[in-house]
Amino acid sequence: MIMNNILKKKKYKQWIAAYCFLFPAMILWLVWFCIPAIKSFAYSFFDYNYSSVADSSFVGFKNYMNLISNEIFFKSVQHSFEVVIIAVPVQTALALLLALLVEKKKRGSGFFRTIFYMPYVLSTVAVATVFIYLFSERGFITKILSGLGLPDCSWATNVGLALPLIIIMFIWQQVGFFMLMFLSGLQNIPEDVLESARVDGANGWQILLKIKIPLLEPTMFLVITYGIINSFLIFDQIATVAGSGTIGSPGNALYTLVTFYYVNAYRYGDVGYGSAVAVVLFLIIFTVTILQSKFTDKKYEL
Amino acid sequence: MKKRTGRRIMAAVIVALLIQAVMGCATGKDTNGTVTVKLGCWDGEDSQQNFIKMAEGCENVNLEIMSYPTSNDFWSKLGSQAAAGTAPDIAMVANDKIYEYVSRGLIAEIDMEKVDLSNISEAALDAWTVDGKLYGYPMEIEPNCLVINMNVWKDAGLSENDFPKTWDDVERLSAIVVENCDEAYGFCFYVEDPFHITNLVNCFGGGWGYGKTIDSAANAEAIDWLINMFQKGYACTPAQIGYNWDGEVMVANRAAMTTGGVWYYNTMALANMEDQYKVVTLPVKDENIGTSVTHSGAFVVIKGTEHYDQILELLDYMARPEAQKMRMDVVGNIPSNVTVRANYYNTHETMKPLEGAEAGTNPSAYPRESEKFTTYLINSLTEVLYNDQGTSITGKEILQKVIAADDYE
Numbered sequence: 199m200i201m202n203n204i205l206k207k208k209k210y211k212q213w214i215a216a217y218c219f220l221f222p223a224m225i226l227w228l229v230w231f232c233i234p235a236i237k238s239f240a241y242s243f244f245d246y247n248y249s250s251v252a253d254s255s256f257v258g259f260k261n262y263m264n265l266i267s268n269e270i271f272f273k274s275v276q277h278s279f280e281v282v283i284i285a286v287p288v289q290t291a292l293a294l295l296l297a298l299l300v301e302k303k304k305r306g307s308g309f310f311r312t313i314f315y316m317p318y319v320l321s322t323v324a325v326a327t328v329f330i331y332l333f334s335e336r337g338f339i340t341k342i343l344s345g346l347g348l349p350d351c352s353w354a355t356n357v358g359l360a361l362p363l364i365i366i367m368f369i370w371q372q373v374g375f376f377m378l379m380f381l382s383g384l385q386n387i388p389e390d391v392l393e394s395a396r397v398d399g400a401n402g403w404q405i406l407l408k409i410k411i412p413l414l415e416p417t418m419f420l421v422i423t424y425g426i427i428n429s430f431l432i433f434d435q436i437a438t439v440a441g442s443g444t445i446g447s448p449g450n451a452l453y454t455l456v457t458f459y460y461v462n463a464y465r466y467g468d469v470g471y472g473s474a475v476a477v478v479l480f481l482i483i484f485t486v487t488i489l490q491s492k493f494t495d496k497k498y499e500l
Numbered sequence: 501m502k503k504r505t506g507r508r509i510m511a512a513v514i515v516a517l518l519i520q521a522v523m524g525c526a527t528g529k530d531t532n533g534t535v536t537v538k539l540g541c542w543d544g545e546d547s548q549q550n551f552i553k554m555a556e557g558c559e560n561v562n563l564e565i566m567s568y569p570t571s572n573d574f575w576s577k578l579g580s581q582a583a584a585g586t587a588p589d590i591a592m593v594a595n596d597k598i599y600e601y602v603s604r605g606l607i608a609e610i611d612m613e614k615v616d617l618s619n620i621s622e623a624a625l626d627a628w629t630v631d632g633k634l635y636g637y638p639m640e641i642e643p644n645c646l647v648i649n650m651n652v653w654k655d656a657g658l659s660e661n662d663f664p665k666t667w668d669d670v671e672r673l674s675a676i677v678v679e680n681c682d683e684a685y686g687f688c689f690y691v692e693d694p695f696h697i698t699n700l701v702n703c704f705g706g707g708w709g710y711g712k713t714i715d716s717a718a719n720a721e722a723i724d725w726l727i728n729m730f731q732k733g734y735a736c737t738p739a740q741i742g743y744n745w746d747g748e749v750m751v752a753n754r755a756a757m758t759t760g761g762v763w764y765y766n767t768m769a770l771a772n773m774e775d776q777y778k779v780v781t782l783p784v785k786d787e788n789i790g791t792s793v794t795h796s797g798a799f800v801v802i803k804g805t806e807h808y809d810q811i812l813e814l815l816d817y818m819a820r821p822e823a824q825k826m827r828m829d830v831v832g833n834i835p836s837n838v839t840v841r842a843n844y845y846n847t848h849e850t851m852k853p854l855e856g857a858e859a860g861t862n863p864s865a866y867p868r869e870s871e872k873f874t875t876y877l878i879n880s881l882t883e884v885l886y887n888d889q890g891t892s893i894t895g896k897e898i899l900q901k902v903i904a905a906d907d908y909e
Contacts, residue, residue, distance in 0.1 A: 219521030248579035249803065250605045269905075334742035355739045355886045404722050441744060443572040444875050449883025464576040467604050 713866030723895030
């Protein structure tokens with residue numbers, strides 16, 4: 199009985215300690231995520247403007263109805279999906295390839311791991327500036343690509359090439375981060391499993407396809423999920439390319455859901471309408487992640 | 501025991517620091533009774549320091565600069581900053597979108613009874629008046645101009661006698677520049693800044709009419725002229741050739757002409773190109789039709805700011821003749837104070853051709869939702885200008901598309 203009480207008391211103390219440690223993070227999560235998310239959802243039903251809060255009025259689903267009739271909103275949705283559909287498979291494949299290349303602790307592998315990871319920690323403004331320069335009229339890469347039939351023009355100001363420029367820049371920046379995730383996944387594969395395969399006569403290709411990739415499935419799920427979310431949230435690269443000009447230009451080619459949200463909520467001061475876009479964006483990401491989870495038919499914790 | 505005491509002292513120190521920080525955020529009033537006024541600013545370092553000097557000596561007011569990367573960043577953040585109580589108190593802005601800022605409740609009225617506007621230009625005051633109320637304390641009012649790069653001009657075999665007077669002249673001379681210069685375009689058009697589009701349509705006798713005349717024949721004609729210039733390869737935008745704005749294009753000798761203003765005085769001086777450019781009044785459609793847009797910079801007071809009366813005192817102080825002269829000398833802008841501006845063209849000879857050109861200019865006259873309107877306008881225009889597949893869309897169709905996109909109310 200006494201022993202039981204001591205154990206209960208100890209458990210209770212551990213429970214208190216756990217919540218004490220969690221408390222600051224929970225407060226931050228509530229203040230910076232939960233409350234804004236709930237408020238944003240509520241604002242989406244209002245004609246709401248920060249500079250005249252007193253004049254806000256309940257408009258029901260009007261903001262959502264206006265979205266449906268807005269051609270640029272659908273363009274934004276289309277561009278967001280284009281970024282996801284192109285960037286996610288390419289960056290996932292590239293990241294896996296790079297991880298496999300630098301997986302083994304050989305001479306110079308540390309150097310290359312750093313080099314590949316570097317773009318992820320570089321400032322987007324710096325990266326965008328260099329990319330705009332490389333892809334400008336008579337720029338280094340533009341000149342090379344013009345040999346392949348592409349026009350020798352500034353990609354950032356070409357209606358057809360502005361989004362591809364953003365996607366290339368985005369992939370280049372993200373791939374190092376996902377390489378690191380794959381690297382950690384590869385290092386968690388038990389050495390004895392690989393050893394057994396080698397003893398059984400499996401070659402490198404077979405080990406990759408039959409052992410490494412199947413065992414990397416949880417990491418793959420994580421990489422794809424993060425990749426989808428990050429791709430839907432693309433903003434910095436577009437804002438930097440716009441500079442002091444108009445976000446979305448040239449010719450609405452660079453409107454994505456986040457830039458459309460930003461322009462409406464902050465440039466036009468229509469917070470209610472912007473919040474409706476944010477809610478739609480949340481629902482899209484949520485649905486895609488759920489579908490992906492169902493598609494892979496396995497449950498992994500993010 | 502000692503450990504506990506140490507922890508308690510540490511906790512007390514942290515709490516004291518937090519309280520101090522919160523108190524620091526809560527008030528703009530210093531302990532000695534001086535009020536700190538924050539000026540939202542995206543100008544270069546020279547101009548920022550100039551503002552500080554202009555405010556030096558103002559009793560009980562201390563001016564502090566709040567920097568923003570661009571004016572767009574300032575306006576984008578202002579609403580949420582105002583709601584959070586972290587917005588600057590004043591800002592120096594241009595008059596083109598004043599209609600929107602007033603209707604969105606972002607800027608406060610200037611109480612004309614409390615400031616001395618006796619020497620401020622009437623045209624400048626008009627530029628900042630909406631429905632009979634003044635919303636900015638004008639510091640500058642300037643004419644717009646066509647800037648000509650003399651290096652490119654001479655390379656093309658042209659002389660000062662060839663300076664254009666009409667937009668047909670600009671097209672004809674651009675053709676000569678493109679033909680004779682390998683690297684340069686005839687005309688640079690900064691399409692990402694709506695100010696230039698608005699100037700162009702006004703020069704053709706058009707204007708936005710606060711949303712009522714967006715697709716007028718004159719506006720459509722101006723847009724058609726622009727599309728034609730790009731289709732013929734006579735014109736470029738700064739972004740197309742890798743520059744941020746038309747000033748950089750001119751400094752790099754990549755274009756012969758661009759629409760601009762007196763800010764070129766400083767830009768060219770910084771690039772040591774004072775003698776390599778000329779300005780002329782903006783071309784018109786013909787001698788009877790066309791004018792440019794009124795351009796005026798003013799201090800605006802952000803709505804909801806504390807210390808309104810002290811701010812007005814500060815603005816009066818910063819608009820005194822010595823301060824305006826100081827700004828004129830450093831930044832090169834034309835002061836709003838009529839006693840100071842009289843001397844401007846004597847000390848800024850390059851700008852002499854523009855003397856008196858601000859008379860009879862038009863307001864920008866954007867619709868109420870100016871930001872939305874200009875964004876749609878720029879995107880519709882760039883969709884055509886930046887399309888290498890070629891397009892047959894006309895100016896009228898572009899403007900009708902802009903109208904169809906929103907009611908701008």
